[in-house]
Amino acid sequence: MKYESQKIAYAYFLVAMILFVVQVSGGLLAGWIYVSPNTLSEIVPFNVVRMLHTNSLVVWLLLGFFGAAYFVIPEEAEREIHSPKLAYLQLAILVLGTAGVVVTYLFDLFNGNLLLGKDGREFLEQPLWVKVGIVVAALMFLYNISMTVLAGRKTAITNVLLIGLWGIAIFFLFAFYNPHNLSLDKMYWWYVVHLWVEGVWELVMASILAYLMLKLTGVDREIVEKWLYVIVATSLFTGILGTGHHYYWIGTPGYWQWIGSIFSSLEVIPFFLMMVFSFVMVWKGSRDHPNKAALLWSLGTTTLAFFGAGVWGFMHTLHGVNYYTHGTQITAAHGHLAFFGAYVSLNLAIFTYAFPILKNRDPYNQVLNMSSFWLMSGGMAFMTFVLTFAGTVQTHLQRVMGQNYMEVQDQLSIFYLMRFGAGVAVVLGAVLFVFAILVPKREVVAPGPDAKLSPAE
Amino acid sequence: MREVMTKAMARNIFYGGSIFFILIFLGLTIHSHLYIVNTSTAATPLTDSVARGKRVWERHACINCHTLHGEGAYFAPEVGNVMTRWGVVEKPDDAFETLKGWIEAQPTGIAGRRQMPRFHLTDEEIRDLANFLIWADKTDTKGWPPNDAG
Ligand code: HEM
Ligand code: HEM
Numbered sequence: 082m083k084y085e086s087q088k089i090a091y092a093y094f095l096v097a098m099i100l101f102v103v104q105v106s107g108g109l110l111a112g113w114i115y116v117s118p119n120t121l122s123e124i125v126p127f128n129v130v131r132m133l134h135t136n137s138l139v140v141w142l143l144l145g146f147f148g149a150a151y152f153v154i155p156e157e158a159e160r161e162i163h164s165p166k167l168a169y170l171q172l173a174i175l176v177l178g179t180a181g182v183v184v185t186y187l188f189d190l191f192n193g194n195l196l197l198g199k200d201g202r203e204f205l206e207q208p209l210w211v212k213v214g215i216v217v218a219a220l221m222f223l224y225n226i227s228m229t230v231l232a233g234r235k236t237a238i239t240n241v242l243l244i245g246l247w248g249i250a251i252f253f254l255f256a257f258y259n260p261h262n263l264s265l266d267k268m269y270w271w272y273v274v275h276l277w278v279e280g281v282w283e284l285v286m287a288s289i290l291a292y293l294m295l296k297l298t299g300v301d302r303e304i305v306e307k308w309l310y311v312i313v314a315t316s317l318f319t320g321i322l323g324t325g326h327h328y329y330w331i332g333t334p335g336y337w338q339w340i341g342s343i344f345s346s347l348e349v350i351p352f353f354l355m356m357v358f359s360f361v362m363v364w365k366g367s368r369d370h371p372n373k374a375a376l377l378w379s380l381g382t383t384t385l386a387f388f389g390a391g392v393w394g395f396m397h398t399l400h401g402v403n404y405y406t407h408g409t410q411i412t413a414a415h416g417h418l419a420f421f422g423a424y425v426s427l428n429l430a431i432f433t434y435a436f437p438i439l440k441n442r443d444p445y446n447q448v449l450n451m452s453s454f455w456l457m458s459g460g461m462a463f464m465t466f467v468l469t470f471a472g473t474v475q476t477h478l479q480r481v482m483g484q485n486y487m488e489v490q491d492q493l494s495i496f497y498l499m500r501f502g503a504g505v506a507v508v509l510g511a512v513l514f515v516f517a518i519l520v521p522k523r524e525v526v527a528p529g530p531d532a533k534l535s536p537a538e
Numbered sequence: 539m540r541e542v543m544t545k546a547m548a549r550n551i552f553y554g555g556s557i558f559f560i561l562i563f564l565g566l567t568i569h570s571h572l573y574i575v576n577t578s579t580a581a582t583p584l585t586d587s588v589a590r591g592k593r594v595w596e597r598h599a600c601i602n603c604h605t606l607h608g609e610g611a612y613f614a615p616e617v618g619n620v621m622t623r624w625g626v627v628e629k630p631d632d633a634f635e636t637l638k639g640w641i642e643a644q645p646t647g648i649a650g651r652r653q654m655p656r657f658h659l660t661d662e663e664i665r666d667l668a669n670f671l672i673w674a675d676k677t678d679t680k681g682w683p684p685n686d687a688g
C-alpha cells in the first residue's frame with residue numbers, strides 16, 4: 082500500500098462481500114421457491130425475497146465501486162484521499178440505509194407511507210428516506226474523490242472513473258421522478274436502470290479494468306489509456322440511444338423499434354473491445370505479476386461480460402425477436418450472465434488484486450480463489466443455459482401458441498430444478514471466494530519450481 | 539493504433555461524440571414524452587382513481603412477481619393485458635368484481651402451486667387498482683403482447 086488512505090477500501094470491500102453472500106443466498110431461496118412454491122409463501126413471499134436479492138446485488142456492486150475508487154485514486158492521483166473520515170461516514174450511512182431497507186421489506190413496515198414505506202418500482206423499491214440517504218452518501222463520495230483528483234495528478238483512468246461515478250449519481254436522480262402516467266414512469270425508470278448498466282457503469286468497469294491491466298501486465302500507460310478512451314466512446318455512442326431497446330412496447334413512439342434495434346446491436350462493440358483489450362494487454366505485457374488469480378478474474382470479467390451482455394443481450398434485442406421474448410426467462414438468463422460477467426466479476430477482480438496489498442502480504446490464497454472462479458462462473462453459465470432453454474420453450478408455448486402462463490410454467494419445472502442446482506454451485510463458490518480472500522495464512526498449493534515471480538506491484 | 543490516433547484525439551472524440559448523442563437522446567425524450575401524454579395513453583383519461591391504483595400496485599410490490607407491459611418479475615402472469623384476458627376491459631364494474639374475487643381468494647394454498655399473497659385491500663383500493671389496470675391495458679403498446687396469454 083503506497084498511500085495510507087487506500088485502507089478505506091478494506092472496509093468497503095468487506096461490507097460488499099458480506100452483502101454478496103446475502104445476495105446469492107437470497108437468489109438461492111428465490112430459486113427454491115420456484116421449485117417448491119409453498120416455501121415461506123405466507124411469511125416471506127417471493128416478491129420480498131426477490132427485492133432482497135436484487136437490491137443487495139446493486140448495493141454491494143456500488144460499494145465495490147466506491148471501494149475501488151478509494152483504492153485506485155490515491156495511486157493514480159499520487160496523493161491521499163481528501164478526507165478519510167468523510168469516507169467512513171459515507172459507508173456508515175450506506176450501511177444504515179441497507180439495514181433499514183432489509184427491515185422495511187421483511188416486516189413490510191410503514192406500508193403506504195410516502196417517506197418510510199417501500200416504493201415498489203422494480204429495483205427502486207427503497208423507501209424515500211433511504212433514497213435521500215443514498216444521494217447524501219453519493220455527494221459526500223463525489224466531493225471526496227473529486228477534491229482528491231483535482232489536487233493531484235490527472236490521468237485518463239481517474240478522468241473516466243470520475244465521469245462514470247458522477248453519471249451514476251446524476252442518473253439516480255430520476256429515481257425520484259415517479260409520474261402517475263405509467264408509460265412516462267417506465268420511460269424515465271430506464272434512465273436509471275439502462276443508462277446505469279449500459280452507460281456509466283461501463284465507464285467505471287473500463288477504467289478499473291485499465292488500472293488492473295496497467296498493474297498486472299506492465300503495458301505502457303499511453304497505450305492503455307488510448308484504449309480506454311476508445312472503449313468508453315463506443316460505450317456511450319451506442320448505449321445512450323440503445324436505451325431504445327426498452328422502448329418498443331411501453332407506449333413510446335414506433336421509431337424506437339429501429340433506433341433501439343440498431344444502436345443496441347452496436348452495444349456489443351464496447352464489450353467486445355474490452356475483451357480484446359484485456360487479452361492483447363496480457364499478450365503484449367512483459368510483467369509476470371504474481372497475482373495470477375487477479376489476472377484470471379480480469380480476463381474472466383471481460384469474457385463473461387462479452388457473452389452475458391454482448392451475446393445474450395444481442396440475442397433478444399432486435400425488436401422482431403423481442404416482440405416474442407420480452408419479459409420471459411430469456412430476460413432472466415441475460416440479466417444473470419450480464420450482471421455476473423460485467424460487474425460481479427469485475428468487483429471480484431479488484432478485490433482479489435487489492436486484498437493482498439491492503440493486508441500487506443503476498444497473494445498466497447490463489448488456488449482456492451481460482452477454484453472459486455471456476456465454480457462460480459461454471460454455475461452462472463449453467464444457470465444461464467437452463468434459463469435460456471426455459472425461456473425458449475416458454476416463448477414458443479406462450480407467445481407463439483398462446484398457451485396460458487401458468488400451464489406453460491408447469492412444463493418448465495425441470496429447468497427450474499437445474500437452475501437451483503446451479504445456484505448451489507454459485508453460493509459455494511461465493512463462500513469459497515470470501516474464505517480465500519480473508520482466511521488462509523499461506524498458499525495452499527506450493528507453486529512449481531518454474532514459477533519465477535517478479536516483485537508484487 | 540498508435541499511428542492512427544493519439545490519446546488526445548481519442549479523448550476528444552469521446553467527449554464530442556457523447557455530447558452529440560446525449561443531445562439527440564434528449565430531443566427524442568421530449569418528443570416521446572409528448573407522444574405518451576397526447577397519443578399513446580390518451581385513449582382513457584388518467585383519473586385520480588387510476589393514479590391511486592398505481593400507488594396500490596407499488597405499495598404492495600406487485601412488480602416483483604408479475605410483469606406489466608413485459609417488465610418486472612417472471613414468477614407470475616403478465617397483467618398489462620389481464621383485463622382483456624378476463625374480458626372486462628370495457629366494463630369497470632365487472633373488472634372491480636372480478637379483481638375483488640381474485641384478491642380475496644388468495645392465497646390458494648394448493649400444494650405445489652405458486653402462491654399469491656393475501657393483500658388486505660379496501661373496496662376502494664380494489665376499484666382503483668382495477669381502473670389502473672384498465673388504463674394500462676388501453677395504452678397503445680404497438681401490438682404487444684402477441685396474444686391474450688400475455
Ligand atoms: C453489463 C451490461 C448489462 C446488464 C447488467 C444487463 C442487465 C439486464 C437486466 C437485469 C435486464 C432486465 C431488466 C428488467 O428487469 O426488466 C435486461 C434487459 C434487457 N437487456 Fe440487458 N444488460 C446489459 C447489457 C445489454 C446489452 C449490451 C444488450 C444488447 C445487446 C442488452 C439487451 C437487453 C434487452 C433487449 C433487454 C430487455 C429484455 C426484455 O424485453 O424483456 N443488455 N438487461
Ligand atoms: C445462487 C444463485 C442465484 C439464484 C438461484 C438466483 C435466482 C434468481 C431468481 C429466482 C430471480 C427472480 C426471477 C424472476 O423474477 O422470476 C432472480 C432475479 C435476478 N437475479 Fe438472481 N440468482 C442468483 C444469483 C444471482 C447473481 C450472482 C446475480 C448477479 C450477477 C443475480 C442477479 C439477478 C438479477 C439482476 C435479477 C433480476 C432479473 C430481471 O429482472 O431480469 N442473481 N435471481
Ligand SMILES: [Fe+2]
Nearest residue numbers: 275279324326
Ligand atoms: Fe438495456
